[in-house]
Amino acid sequence: MLTRDASPERSPWEVTRSVWYAMFMREAISRTMADRMGWFWMVAEPMIFILIMVAIRSFIRSDGLIVGAPFIPWMVVGLMGFFLVREGMMRGLGAVDANQALYAYRQVRPVDPVLVRNFLEGMLRSLIFLLFIAGAAMLQVDLAPDNALLAMSIWLSLWCLGLGLGLIVSVLGTLIPEVGIILRMMIMPLLILSGVIFPIHNMPHWMLEYLLLNPAVHGLEFLRQGFFEGYQRVPGSSMIYFWLVTLACLALGLALHLRFQQRLIAQ
Numbered sequence: 001m002l003t004r005d006a007s008p009e010r011s012p013w014e015v016t017r018s019v020w021y022a023m024f025m026r027e028a029i030s031r032t033m034a035d036r037m038g039w040f041w042m043v044a045e046p047m048i049f050i051l052i053m054v055a056i057r058s059f060i061r062s063d064g065l066i067v068g069a070p071f072i073p074w075m076v077v078g079l080m081g082f083f084l085v086r087e088g089m090m091r092g093l094g095a096v097d098a099n100q101a102l103y104a105y106r107q108v109r110p111v112d113p114v115l116v117r118n119f120l121e122g123m124l125r126s127l128i129f130l131l132f133i134a135g136a137a138m139l140q141v142d143l144a145p146d147n148a149l150l151a152m153s154i155w156l157s158l159w160c161l162g163l164g165l166g167l168i169v170s171v172l173g174t175l176i177p178e179v180g181i182i183l184r185m186m187i188m189p190l191l192i193l194s195g196v197i198f199p200i201h202n203m204p205h206w207m208l209e210y211l212l213l214n215p216a217v218h219g220l221e222f223l224r225q226g227f228f229e230g231y232q233r234v235p236g237s238s239m240i241y242f243w244l245v246t247l248a249c250l251a252l253g254l255a256l257h258l259r260f261q262q263r264l265i266a267q
Contacts, residue, residue, distance in 0.1 A: 019107050023099070023116040031120060042128055046079045053197050066199050068230030073143045076132060078196040081158050081223045084125045085216055086187060088162020091117040092170040093180050096264050103265045110264040111257040114170045118163045126155070143227070151226030157239070158219045161246045167253020171260055174267055194220060201234055212236050215245040 010018075053075055066074055095113040102108045136143035145151035173179045191197065194216045203211065211217055212234070221237040257264070 015107050019112055020116055027116055027120050049079055067232040069228035077224050077227050078220050080129045081220045082194055082196045084158050085162040087121045088118045089165035089169055091121050092166025093173045096170050096174045114166055118166050122159045145227045146229035147226045154223040154226055164246055164249025164253055171256040174264055215242045218242040
């Protein structure tokens with residue numbers, strides 16, 4: 001029987017929820033307020049890419065290679081989707097080391113900061129995307145999705161892919177520091193090979209087969225189809241393949257955290 005001063009024991013879910021909430025508030029303050037230029041660069045980075053690509057378009061006329069979608073909105077959607085995956089992966093890279101002091105509390109596990117960081121990054125990227133859609137409407141550029149349900153479901157799917165990759169690299173990057181260096185070197189090639197800034201429809205068939213091994217290509221193609229009803233996807237793109245890879249990444253990432261949890265805490 002409980003005494004007046006006693007409190008009921010909290011369930012594991014209540015403890016986990018409290019941990020995630022505290023870490024979320026800590027990460028949110030650090031991400032948005034610690035750096036005065038943080039919000040600026042989150043918005044400015046895709047804008048700079050867009051301006052550069054618009055300048056390049058005037059020379060190569062790449063908008064004529066895209067069937068069923070205007071070039072600038074097509075590229076904005078691709079950039080936003082790619083940045084969602086990229087940030088989900090890269091924010092997981094330093095999540096374990098950045099929260100090392102918190103592992104002194106037995107309620108906190110190395111997987112917690114990775115999950116919280118990915119959730120926060122997804123919220124921020126979603127907000128920035130909405131700002132771009134609103135800004136485009138003010139400029140009389142149609143960036144609203146033609147199929148909102150499809151667009152939102154694919155956006156959440158890309159979010160899950162970023163989480164799966166973030167779980168994997170958070171373990172590998174902590175145990176093998178060179179992994180972080182390799183990943184940072186791969187970001188720009190991945191940006192190009194994912195069909196973000198240039199259409200890959202007209203690539204040779206043998207090259208397209210290799211490009212389609214990248215799950216981000218599949219996700220971005222379906223995301224664009226959600227925004228542009230008449231858009232012709234790259235032949236061979238499949239959400240079944242995308243989700244098989246995404247689920248494999250999530251399972252592998254969680255398995256690595258379970259297997260190397262003590263080593264991550266002791267780093």
